[in-house]
Amino acid sequence: MVRAPSYDKNGIKKGAWSKEEDERLRAYIQRYGHFNWRQLPKFAGLARCGKSCRLRWLNYLRPDLKHGNYTQEEVELIMKLHQQLGNKWSQIAEKLPGRTDNEVKNYWHSHLKKCLKSKENTTCELKSKPGNSLEGNATCKFVRSESPDADVGDDFHNIFESSLPMSTETSEGDNDSLTSNVAQSTMNCSRGKEDFSVAPWVTFEEFSGDFWTEPFVAENTYTDEICSGESGAFLIPNFYDGAYLL
DNA sequence: AACGACTGCAACCGCCGTTCG
């Protein structure tokens, strides 16, 4: 399901992320935040490009993410928003707490698009995975819109209906109230038995821990050089040898 | 049991907009 790991000519790793890489990235961002994606992999001791780290964090590691288990409300909201916005996945994802644009996009292409392909006045079943809260398979129906607007894409000519009690009756511009029905996620996550809150905006200045005495976990920790800035001295880690330690 | 087709989704790619020097 994932790409095989490989290295490009610059020694940048591509492909599937290992558990260790995930832990390293997660630990680093939770501790220091992501001030600069391009520099982050160097500081975190990851042989990845910044974009890859950003994508991995945003789409998979963020503690406020939900995975799988699309609710009927979410399915309906995706359909409705796609009608309104088209392939603006990031905007659609904004209305779905805990979902990413990538996830919504994938879900659309793998589940919902085929429903629309079945064209007018047809029904399809959105089958759930085991444990999916989309219990008992939502039934969706698509009917041809009366709208004369011919400029929009073919998909926009369809109106989504569902077996849900709540539905497209949600008033215009009331998407916020709809999304509020979906449990608002928090930035809490757990590490072993201890719970701790995570602020994604944490910066070096705000980090309350000791940057020096609590080095980012890595083996073979050596330092390259020490720089000074407004908030005091900080380390430039030796990317190839490991991470921080003073 | 074996094998090919299909599916789902993580990850990559390339383009675009914004910011900053």
Add this chain to the structure above:
DNA sequence: GCGAACGGCGGTTGCAGTCGT
């Protein structure tokens, strides 16, 4: 005004797992 750097976005790809024969 210009170009480089960076972040964000949408489209596409690769491949493990699942399904059907």
